[in-house]
Amino acid sequence: MKAAVIVFPGSNCDRDLSVALEIVGFEVSKIWHKDPELEKGIDLVAIPGGFSFGDYLRVGAIAANSPICKSIVSHGERGGYIMGICNGFQILTETGLLPGALLRNSGLKYICKTVDLKVETTDSIFTQKFSLSNVIKIPIAHHDGNYNANANDIERMRDQDLIAFRYCDNPNGSIEDIAGVLSSNRRVLGMMPHPERAFEKAHGNSDGMTFFKGLVEAVATT
């Protein structure tokens, strides 16, 4: 199973994410944003957290127009698996692979802490190992995590069960307490919290391990 971790100038969770994916069994290659194409045979594209391009213009906006992103969008349109964590989520909304946008936190502060998340659907490779309404502890670390989408998109996401995670205690003003969403084909996930920062005992909490284990099992059987 092959995963590509995309690296932009300013990405800073690329190593953590690669380590988490490798530990559960992915063969990981790091792909520089200027590469024109993803290599063949990639099962999962993973876009890490960080501050791509210094968050200039708008979070994720410049990264979403990087050369590699055309290939990522095609991968998504072909039904490939993609996950974006934190800045990765912001980039995925900017490419249009996921609906909505991430705005400045309503309290204006950068927030770095572990939060309780409720698993809202188990119908995706990313969440299938959890039980519905499980509460898991995953760290967040962001300044622009205030999820916003128009009323039609919200209604559609509710109807089609595309909300992956909600905050138990909304830290950033996100609409409907949304912490993570799926694409219509359920194969693209964006989430602000960082499961790669809570996946082994040394992290103090390994709820993120369930996420990565589910992911690798699902990819192995598809």
Place this chain on the structure above:
Amino acid sequence: MKARIKIMLKNGVLDPQGEAIKHALNNIGFESVTGVRQGKVIELDIDGSDKSQVRSEIEHMCNKMLANTVIENFEIELL
């Protein structure tokens, strides 16, 4: 040619920075301020002499990258 693009959050999208500026203005004595919205201005130097063509090229830039039309509106002014 020079162009100026004004990008603002859409009405109804909460602007926490605008809110913070409003509170700060109220706190330093400008109690008459009842609302603040913060946006950004981008100025471009751009080749071209046909105004309508330049304008449509800038619209394309705004839709593709300079603005996020999910949350923002833009206005183009050719100078």
